[in-house]
Amino acid sequence: MAQFYEVEDAIFDAHTLILPIVEMAAQRGVMPDKILKGSKLFYDDLNKQTKRVSFAQLHCVISNTTKLLNADGISFLLAERLFHSLHGNAFQALMHASNLQQMFRISQLTQYELFPYMYAKSYYGNEQVHFVVNFSVCEPCEVVKGFFYELLAGLIECLLKWHFNKPAKRQESHGFHIKFPIAPPNHIEQFHSHLSCHYSFAHPMFIVSVDRAILLNKRDNALPAMTSYYLKQSRLSDYTIGFKQHLAQLITKMPKATSEQIATVMGISSATLKRKLKQHNTSFKMLKDEWQKQQSLIYITAQGYSNEKVAQALAFTDITNFRRAFKRWTGKTPSQLRAETKPFL
């Protein structure tokens, strides 16, 4: 069984995200104590090489940032910084990958080193691959979610710019489409200026869709041998994931399991599981809903499943139940959604 980390576990380096946020805020006239308020962190601690922070503290700092500097595009600037400051084995392996598909595999394997806050699952449609992205540790509040979506979109943009750096290849970056599960924000100008790939808003989940045609295109100066070298160097044995991701994996493996059964598998009491879920701002029902909702959307829009097939795959007792649940998640019936997405496929 994989190890997992919880929302209060201090396991993230303070200098990857929090220190740059504090510095950027100071450049914009917001003092560190305001940005760190409520996180139980002090500015002097951050400069220590060994300082580790928890996701809860990160959540608090980001929430303060979105309140104080909402329109400044800190998330996108942070992404640029993060991309240029990554040097570890995982990043080297990523940089030497021969194509986008290999890149994705590597990013999954080295999730903990590269970006331990979120995780992606891939789904293959006829024309495109869809990467559905969720939060790994806990369910953040809306503004923090927005910040992370922007941060991840910014990182993808940096990676694409680097990957398609030759003018002849730039056209290929049009095969990317980032779908944000948020309404068009007031600070849309930050998206305009920082993202050159296609993006749109108000989707039911965070998806990055990529044309299958460009997924296997070889990068000219890739050195796949170096990739496997760096992957071996990278600490794969320490492979750890967040609490929420761990539970999502268990639900995927055992779609029919009750929360008591899941608790037994995890070796904890069902009361402890319930308490932990609450601490992570979620519940067993919410996690199961999220899985069924995302899975059914992918089955219907990308993979052309019939209602029967979806209901069966997602452990629904009958089709009527599935149709009702689907309407509750998306506000539409499965057939309405099929009719809407047909023109795009």
Add this chain to the structure above:
Amino acid sequence: MSVIQQSFFKLHKPLWVLLAIVIPTTILTVASNSTLKNTDAVDWIDCICEGGIAFMTLLWLIATLLSRPKGNVTLLLFFGLSAMHISMLMDFLDEFYRFDSANTWLSAFEAFPAFIGMILMSFAMYFWYQEQQILNFMLLKKERFYREYGLTDFISGLYRAEYMKQQIDKELLALKHHNIPFCIALIDIKEFSVFNEKYGVTKANSLLADVGQIILLNLRDSDLACRYASDRFIVLMPNTNLSTAKQVINQVADRVSNHRPYAQGHLISGSNDVHWLCEQAHKGEQQASLLARINAQLNTQKSAA
């Protein structure tokens, strides 16, 4: 911010010292020339009101010293407010003290500083008005019709995209109802992220401030420039056709790319060429779609280059 406040504190040191002398002197003068009243003879409501007035004038005085640079207007404001404060303070103190019969001049004198203070303040206001006129002229291309300091971008000193969106909404209305055309331009610094990496964030931020100023200098009086986001600036040219707008922006782009910032005393060259794009607004267009349209166009132009 504390750095700025500290420097203003140092800047007005003599005035602060003067203030620190005048207030105790006033209190001592009153105390030594009068006798303390009985507590039951004190009118407490009067005390709170007059004390409040004295306190507020002191607060204005401190705010003036913290926010204004040295100069005649500041001096006049300082002396005017100080004189008013002395009067208010004496007014407050005479609630507690009864002036001795030998010192009736004190109660007669009470209102005199306030009178002088108000005359000084009137002059201060007149000169302040003139000063503001000059500042308004300097801000001409930075703002239109109204001031909203909360929308200022801390790094470039220009207004943010939000301010521009409000102005574009106004122009779109004018276009819809009165057929007055207007143009929007985007100016984007080439390879800004490379510059950022090479010379550091502080240098990059000051480049943004420089570019903002150069754009302002080279616009016409009727134009408005704001920082859009990141290294992108946006210019609104009301009542302008596309060919004129392009001429204006071409000139601006030329000036920006000729700018050579210094890093540790050495010239940095070839770092601020710009991508630019000029577009006329369509009638009936929405602000959001107009902005999306021109940004997408600029991005295409950038990737084709």
